[in-house]
Amino acid sequence: MILIAVAVLLTAYVTYGRFLARKWGIDPNRKTPAVEFEDGQDYVPSHPSVVFGHHFTSIAGAGPITGPIIAAVMIGGGWGWLPVLLWILIGSVFFGAVMDFASMYASVRSKGKTIGYIIELYIGKTGKKLFLGFVWLFSVLVIAAFTDIVANTFEGFAANGDTIAANGSAATTSIVFIGVAVLFGFYMKKRKPKGLEGSLIAIGLLVVCITIGMLAPVFIQRNIWIYLILGYAILASITPVWALLIPRDFINTFLLILIIFSGFLGVIVSRPDIHIPAFTGFMAGNNSLFPMLFVTVACGAISGFHSLVASGTVSKQINNERYILPIGYGSMLLESLLAVVALITVAAITVGGVRPVGVDTPIQIFAYGIANFLAFLRLPPHLVITIMTLGISAFALTTLDSVSRIARMTIQEFFSDAGSEGKEPSAAVKFITNKYTATIVTCAFSFALAIVGYAQIWPLFGSANQLLGALALVACSVFLKKTKRKGAMLWVPMGGLLAVTLTALTIIVSRNVNLIFSGGFIVSQHLLQLLFGILLLALGVMVAVQGVKKLTEKDEGTAQAAA
Numbered sequence: 001m002i003l004i005a006v007a008v009l010l011t012a013y014v015t016y017g018r019f020l021a022r023k024w025g026i027d028p029n030r031k032t033p034a035v036e037f038e039d040g041q042d043y044v045p046s047h048p049s050v051v052f053g054h055h056f057t058s059i060a061g062a063g064p065i066t067g068p069i070i071a072a073v074m075i076g077g078g079w080g081w082l083p084v085l086l087w088i089l090i091g092s093v094f095f096g097a098v099m100d101f102a103s104m105y106a107s108v109r110s111k112g113k114t115i116g117y118i119i120e121l122y123i124g125k126t127g128k129k130l131f132l133g134f135v136w137l138f139s140v141l142v143i144a145a146f147t148d149i150v151a152n153t154f155e156g157f158a159a160n161g162d163t164i165a166a167n168g169s170a171a172t173t174s175i176v177f178i179g180v181a182v183l184f185g186f187y188m189k190k191r192k193p194k195g196l197e198g199s200l201i202a203i204g205l206l207v208v209c210i211t212i213g214m215l216a217p218v219f220i221q222r223n224i225w226i227y228l229i230l231g232y233a234i235l236a237s238i239t240p241v242w243a244l245l246i247p248r249d250f251i252n253t254f255l256l257i258l259i260i261f262s263g264f265l266g267v268i269v270s271r272p273d274i275h276i277p278a279f280t281g282f283m284a285g286n287n288s289l290f291p292m293l294f295v296t297v298a299c300g301a302i303s304g305f306h307s308l309v310a311s312g313t314v315s316k317q318i319n320n321e322r323y324i325l326p327i328g329y330g331s332m333l334l335e336s337l338l339a340v341v342a343l344i345t346v347a348a349i350t351v352g353g354v355r356p357v358g359v360d361t362p363i364q365i366f367a368y369g370i371a372n373f374l375a376f377l378r379l380p381p382h383l384v385i386t387i388m389t390l391g392i393s394a395f396a397l398t399t400l401d402s403v404s405r406i407a408r409m410t411i412q413e414f415f416s417d418a419g420s421e422g423k424e425p426s427a428a429v430k431f432i433t434n435k436y437t438a439t440i441v442t443c444a445f446s447f448a449l450a451i452v453g454y455a456q457i458w459p460l461f462g463s464a465n466q467l468l469g470a471l472a473l474v475a476c477s478v479f480l481k482k483t484k485r486k487g488a489m490l491w492v493p494m495g496g497l498l499a500v501t502l503t504a505l506t507i508i509v510s511r512n513v514n515l516i517f518s519g520g521f522i523v524s525q526h527l528l529q530l531l532f533g534i535l536l537l538a539l540g541v542m543v544a545v546q547g548v549k550k551l552t553e554k555d556e557g558t559a560q561a562a563a
Contacts, residue, residue, distance in 0.1 A: 001081075001274075002267045005089060005340040009333040012093040017329040020098065023486045024105055028322040033112030035319055041240050043112060045319040048327070049199070050188075053253030054246055055314045056331045058402040059100075059306045060256055062149045062363065062392050063299025064339040067462065069346045069362040071296040073276055073353075076285020079293055081347045082278040085340065087294060091301025092336035095493040099469050100306045101328035102476035102490060107311035108318060109483070114311045115475050116413055119547070122478045127546040131471060132414040134539040135308065137532060138464045139407035140442060142305060143233060144449030145461045146396045146403075151226045151450075153363055153393040156219030165382060166367070168217025170390040171225075174397060175218070177209045178232070181248035188250075189242050202251045214386065226450055230443045232397070233404040237439040241313060245401050252394050259370070259391040260334070262384075263341035266373025272348035291500040291507070295462035300339025302497070304468025305403065306332065312406045345369025363392050404439060411438035449532075452525050460529055460536075463504040467540045470497035474547035481551060498544055502537065509533040 034045040046054075068088065072078045103115060110118050116135065120128035154171040158164055184205060188198065220228075236244055282289045287296075294301070310328060318324060342362070349355055349369050359368045367388035371381045412433045415425075431437055449457055473494035480487030512530040515521040 008089050017325055021325045026321050030321055032318050034317050043316045044242055046317045048323040050250050051317045052327050054249035055327050057249040057252040057398040058309045060335045060395055062396040064335050065342040065366050066362040067298040068300050068339045068343040069365055072346055073350050076287050079284050080277045080279040084343055087297050088300045088336050088339045096302030097329045097332035099473050100332045103307035103472050104310035104324050104328040106476050106479045107315035112316040115307055115472055118479055119475045122482045123547055123550050130539050130543045132410050136410045138468050139403050140445045141461045141464055142403045143446035146399050147229045147450045150229050150393050150396045151222045154225045155222040163219045166386045166389050168219045169213040169386045170393050172216050172218045173209045173213025173390050176212050180205050185243045185247035203254050206251055233400045234439050234443055236401040237404040237408045238435050249398055252398050255391050260338050263370050267344055269376055270373045274347045275351045276347045291504040294500045295466055295504045298462040298465055302469045304465050307472035308406045309402050342366050407442040408435055408438045449528055463501050464536050466497055467501035471543050478550045505537040
């Protein structure tokens with residue numbers, strides 16, 4: 001399984017990825033927005049390894065680990081490993097990586113602006129407003145889901161009151177890690193270290209953080225962690241990218257590569273048996289394979305969130321267009337390899353439909369599985385599980401870094417038109433577009449959702465995530481058409497995702513409505529899910545309709561000058 005995945009992903013990069021680069025016209029001699037509009041705040045030309053680290057760790061959060069594990073065994077017994085593996089590989093090559101590449105390319109060719117701006121330019125202001133509303137709702141879901149995942153990972157106490165050593169060590173390491181990242185950010189800004197120097201320092205700092213975490217674990221309850229994590233999200237949203245996001249993501253890159261390499265090495269050497277069926281049927285409990293498999297696997301195959309990162313922060317850091325291919329297309333393929341490793345871990349440790357005692361959540365499954373795979377190294381299982389737990393929580397926190405910032409920028413962009421056309425924005429508009437207000441409002445809604453737990457909102461998150469991917473593909477298709485570039489390769493993934501996600505959201509909304517009539521509707525668990533589902537479905541349909549209209553209308557005959 002792992003060797004087939006590596007072969008497929010490498011072949012896709014050197015063939016299909018380069019084909020897209022030729023068709024769309026990557027120009028290494030063209031000045032990028034990061035260079036043209038450098039401001040030291042958002043537009044910061046950076047070394048390609050640093051940008052790759054920021055993008056990769058932002059997109060490769062807990063999603064590619066959680067989704068495949070849930071789809072294979074945890075949702076109604078799962079659909080088995082084969083459909084999950086097929087969707088990871090096919091989805092990443094022809095859907096996810098293509099969307100990431102196209103979003104990043106379109107943004108770089110549009111002055112580093114977001115997908116929302118691209119929609120306004122090529123589809124219209126109404127489409128932009130609808131899209132930004134969708135993005136903000138989705139961002140709230142992401143912050144809520146990943147806040148809960150990290151809080152569960154840092155939970156210091158088991159149900160019987162005993163402390164959980166691995167979680168405590170991961171929590172301490174993450175706290176130290178944030179402070180170290182800030183110091184490293186100032187060092188990078190002042191000294192501008194070259195690739196090897198910066199990499200060696202980052203690896204050294206990572207070792208120091210892990211050592212401190214192992215020696216001094218901190219034990220705090222989940223509910224308190226939710227407050228602390230959301231406080232961190234607020235801080236990350238308003239801090240300059242060079243001071244926290246870039247250095248933290250750069251250090252995280254080495255941790256993520258270590259995890260992927262460890263998983264790959266462990267699978268190759270230990271050669272674990274697969275104990276779950278290849279295919280269990282088209283129904284997993286009351287969930288049909290279409291569309292629920294696709295939105296459950298989610299980030300391992302395609303994630304609309306990537307388009308927000310690609311156009312929101314990464315496009316403002318790329319110093320040469322030649323790096324769009326490895327950063328945009330390549331990062332998604334590497335994330336898919338992580339998803340395959342996660343699938344193998346759950347398939348190896350689940351025997352007869354039963355997992356080891358105390359190994360219940362996807363993160364615990366992944367950490368436990370990798371520790372088993374690496375038993376041949378004679379490393380203490382506690383050390384391995386701690387590092388794996390730390391890694392996943394670090395990536396989830398990195399996702400929070402980026403999405404909280406994106407949510408803040410989305411609110412500001414949504415209301416920015418209020419001060420256009422020479423008019424002074426009102427006091428209310430100035431208040432809501434203030435970066436502190438915009439961030440706090442977002443995190444307040446996220447807190448309400450995080451209380452119910454990610455298990456309750458994961459199907460909604462997956463559906464919204466992939467619908468966002470479909471809308472990004474709509475925007476990129478219109479961009480390519482208006483700028484006289486080949487864009488037909490986006491139409492099949494765009495249409496397929498629209499069919500999958502709109503069906504999934506309809507099912508989720510219908511189930512919640514049925515609960516109202518059956519008496520099973522619990523306000524604290526289902527009300528926000530129902531409201532968010534209705535809003536996401538309505539906004540998604542309206543944006544898609546506007547975009548498809550532009551895509552099918554008669555060509556204007558001239559390319560847009562902006563690109």
